[in-house]
Amino acid sequence: MVAHAHTCRFNLRRLLCVCALLLTACARTPTTIFTNADILTMNEAAPTAEALAIKGERIIAVGDLEQVKALAGKNAIVRDLHGKTILPGLIDAHGHFGAGSVVTSFADLSPPPAGPVRNLGDLVDALKSWRAAHPRAPMIIGWGYDDSLLTERRHPTRDDLDKISAKVPILLLHTSLHLVSCNTPCLKAAGITADTPDPAGGVIRRWPGSHEPNGVLEEKAIMPAMALIPKPSLRQFAKAVKANQMRYASYGITTAQDGAASPEVIKGLKALAMLGQLKIDVVAYPLVSAPGGFDKTLPYSHDYKKHFRIGGIKLVLDGSPQGKTAWLTKPYYVVPKDMDENYKGYASMKTRDVDQIIRQAFAQNVQLLAHANGDAAADQMLTAIAQANTLEGPADRRPVMIHAQTVRPDQIALMKTENVIPSYFVTHTFYWGDWHRDSVFGPRRAARISPLKSTLDMGVPFTLHNDSPVVPPNMMMLVWSAVNRTTRSGKTLGPEERITPMDALRAITINAAYQYFEEDNKGSLEVGKRADITILSANPTKVPPEEIKEIHVLETIKDGKTIFASHG
Numbered sequence: 095m096v097a098h099a100h101t102c103r104f105n106l107r108r109l110l111c112v113c114a115l116l117l118t119a120c121a122r123t124p125t126t127i128f129t130n131a132d133i134l135t136m137n138e139a140a141p142t143a144e145a146l147a148i149k150g151e152r153i154i155a156v157g158d159l160e161q162v163k164a165l166a167g168k169n170a171i172v173r174d175l176h177g178k179t180i181l182p183g184l185i186d187a188h189g190h191f192g193a194g195s196v197v198t199s200f201a202d203l204s205p206p207p208a209g210p211v212r213n214l215g216d217l218v219d220a221l222k223s224w225r226a227a228h229p230r231a232p233m234i235i236g237w238g239y240d241d242s243l244l245t246e247r248r249h250p251t252r253d254d255l256d257k258i259s260a261k262v263p264i265l266l267l268h269t270s271l272h273l274v275s276c277n278t279p280c281l282k283a284a285g286i287t288a289d290t291p292d293p294a295g296g297v298i299r300r301w302p303g304s305h306e307p308n309g310v311l312e313e314k315a316i317m318p319a320m321a322l323i324p325k326p327s328l329r330q331f332a333k334a335v336k337a338n339q340m341r342y343a344s345y346g347i348t349t350a351q352d353g354a355a356s357p358e359v360i361k362g363l364k365a366l367a368m369l370g371q372l373k374i375d376v377v378a379y380p381l382v383s384a385p386g387g388f389d390k391t392l393p394y395s396h397d398y399k400k401h402f403r404i405g406g407i408k409l410v411l412d413g414s415p416q417g418k419t420a421w422l423t424k425p426y427y428v429v430p431k432d433m434d435e436n437y438k439g440y441a442s443m444k445t446r447d448v449d450q451i452i453r454q455a456f457a458q459n460v461q462l463l464a465h466a467n468g469d470a471a472a473d474q475m476l477t478a479i480a481q482a483n484t485l486e487g488p489a490d491r492r493p494v495m496i497h498a499q500t501v502r503p504d505q506i507a508l509m510k511t512e513n514v515i516p517s518y519f520v521t522h523t524f525y526w527g528d529w530h531r532d533s534v535f536g537p538r539r540a541a542r543i544s545p546l547k548s549t550l551d552m553g554v555p556f557t558l559h560n561d562s563p564v565v566p567p568n569m570m571m572l573v574w575s576a577v578n579r580t581t582r583s584g585k586t587l588g589p590e591e592r593i594t595p596m597d598a599l600r601a602i603t604i605n606a607a608y609q610y611f612e613e614d615n616k617g618s619l620e621v622g623k624r625a626d627i628t629i630l631s632a633n634p635t636k637v638p639p640e641e642i643k644e645i646h647v648l649e650t651i652k653d654g655k656t657i658f659a660s661h662g
Contacts, residue, residue: 125149125166126654129159131175132633134596136182136604136618146180148625151653156619178648179633181599182619183348183626184569185606187517187557188463188496191352191376192359193271194563195338196326197237200224203266204238208566211238213245214254217266221258232324234259236266237563239275242416242529249299250275252309265319269564270414274316276309284318286311293317295442297419302432313413313442331362332371339374342562343658345569346628346647348374349606349616351559353463353496354381354408367402373657375401377610379408379463383443385450394460396611405610406461408496409451410442412471415499415534415543416526420467421474422500427536439468449478452493456482461611462493469500476505479512494609497561499543500535503552506545510554515609517557518601520544520575521565523588527581541588546576550593557609558601573598573634574643595634595642625654 129145135156145162147155147170155165163170201224202209203217211217217239225234241249255264255277263280276284288305292298296314298307311319326334342350352359355378366372375398382388388407395403413419418430421439429437448464452475455462462479466472472495479493495501495509498516509516522530522543531540542548549556558576560567574580576598579587586592607617615624629649634642650658 123150125154125170127155127162127166127170127172128175128180128627129162129172130177131629132177132179132636133619134179134181134599134633134635135620136600137620143619146619146627148627148651148654151625153619153621153623153625156621175629179630180619181346181628181630182603182607182617183624183650183652184346184602184628185557185610185617186342186347186350186559186562186567187602187606187609188353188494188519188559189351189562189567190271190354190564191338191342191350191562192335192355192363192378193352194567195331195334197267197563198334198337199326199330200267201234201236202238203236204269205240205243209238211244214250217244217250218254218258221264225259225262232263233280233322234262234264235323236264238269239266240269240416242526242533249273249310252277252281252307255280255309263322265322268414268417270417271564272313272316272414272419273417274311274319276307276311276319278309280319280322281307281309283322286315286318294444295440297440312417312419313440325358328362328365332366332369335363335366336371339372340658342374342567343650343652344647344660345567346630346650347567347569348626348628348650348652348657349610349612350374350376350567351405352376352378354410354465355379356381360404363402367400370400372401374652375403377403377405379406379461380404382407382409382451385447385454388451388454390454390458394458406463407451407455409448409462409464409475411448411464411466411474412439412442412468415467415522416529418534420499421470422468423470423473424539426534427539428533438470441471441474445474445478448474449481452478453482453485456486456489456491459489459491461491463496464493465496467497467499469502469505472498472501472505476508476512476514479514480508483512492609492611494557496559500539501545503545503548506549506552506554510552515555515557516549517559517609518544518546518549519561519564520546520558520579521560521572523579524571524575524581525565527579527587528583528585531581531585531587542591543588544576545588545591546593546597547591550597555605555608556601557606558598568643569602570630570634570645570647571643572602574639576601577639577642580640595639599634625651627651 127147133143145159147166155162264277266275293314297312299310412421604617607613
């Protein structure tokens with residue numbers, strides 16, 4: 095699906111690396127052979143193997159057992175995996191690693207199966223419990239509430255939250271990260287009143303028939319409230335990152351992304367990297383929201399320094415479909431209360447700014463990621479990219495459309511022409527599939543969200559992601575969703591857009607490596623590539639499709655070292 099010439103071609107750098115490893119076979123670093131396993135290499139030229147050998151940070155042999163043993167040497171350690179499955183280290187094609195680390199300190203308001211909150215009563219109980227455990231905290235902060243899954247089917251308002259405390263600011267982050275809910279002290283601290291106008295690209299929700307804010311803020315309107323969240327110290331951030339990277343590793347992830355990274359998060363991750371505290375690779379993409387925000391002086395690079403690098407920039411062009419703020423070309427199936435019947439969501443950025451930033455990035459050959467859930471936002475992005483390609487000339491830039499939930503066939507065709515990679519948030523089919531069908535898009539449009547098979551058939555390489563912390567970074571759940579497209583109610587959403595387990599696995603390995611310009615180093619089990627390995631309890635291509643989500647990660651190996659091992 096990707097440009098496999100990149101992975102299959104003769105690679106002198108890789109060959110030299112292997113030669114160097116073989117010449118130092120007597121060094122102290124042991125050689126390990128993995129055998130008696132289903133080895134899925136993700137290399138189309140040799141998709142399976144009997145054995146795999148690693149030495150230090152690299153793979154030194156892949157193939158039949160006798161050949162691998164001969165290359166590994168007589169002192170190699172042999173690991174019998176008793177029929178388990180080996181994959182390349184799994185790659186997070188989009189998420190918010192830094193934010194996902196920080197929110198673990200907030201009250202968990204997520205609905206099942208991610209968390210405990212089913213209704214507003216559960217939400218209030220969770221906030222009160224968190225407050226009892228953090229009596230000196232200057233704010234009460236909750237994370238992950240989802241109005242579409244609450245029994246009441248609405249956002250908590252300032253009145254709901256004032257009943258918990260009318261003195262301490264309370265700030266709740268919606269699961270999409272595109273809306274928040276505040277109590278009265280929070281609104282006051284943020285400077286939001288009845289006289290505050292809606293910002294460009296955002297909405298301050300009001301009580302019916304009034305200008306008085308009801309506590310719910312959308313998109314750009316959330317920024318004053320978000321600024322109230324206390325910044326963690328480096329020690330606190332380090333503790334949170336340590337826990338989060340082990341969580342990622344427990345799902346088999348060896349490379350993670352921090353999309354829309356703030357300057358503070360970038361500074362913190364860089365500091366932790368220099369201290370040797372990153373065990374997985376992390377690629378950051380700072381958020382740019384205006385032409386003046388594109389910083390040409392940042393060290394954009396394809397090379398890591400102690401597991402960290404800045405890979406490019408991130409734009410946010412619209413909002414959340416589950417929150418009904420994504421920017422569509424046709425109205426929502428059920429428009430939000432008090433909205434006009436033609437409500438289609440709205441843009442987060444002005445088109446002239448998007449055009450200018452994308453051209454700036456292309457001129458510098460800096461990789462671009464752009465959040466575009468609605469097809470109107472996708473139009474905005476693709477038009478800007480076509481203009482920039484014309485003005486700046488062709489180059490291998492690999493821009494990525496993040497989420498791409500509602501892209502149309504004509505837009506997929508344009509992605510192929512303009513070399514845009516869509517990264518699909520396909521677990522929407524489970525978490526919000528019923529909501530999308532019955533309220534957001536209606537049955538016909540909902541069946542086409544994350545159109546994987548259509549994209550595959552048109553020859554466009556794509557990746558898959560969980561957008562963690564929006565949902566857990568569970569990679570087997572991601573594969574299961576791509577293969578089955580089963581909703582919470584057990585119905586199939588768009589069966590014609592289902593793909594095979596192998597196609598889904600490629601999307602989180604070799605395709606994701608290609609998205610990151612790392613296909614020569616990661617994404618497949620080939621000689622000379624990094625020894626990033628995920629060991630699974632079963633083979634996703636052999637179990638019944640509905641059982642894929644039950645597969646668990648037994649071990650995650652990064653650069654030849656085990657960073658996670660299951661004790662279950």
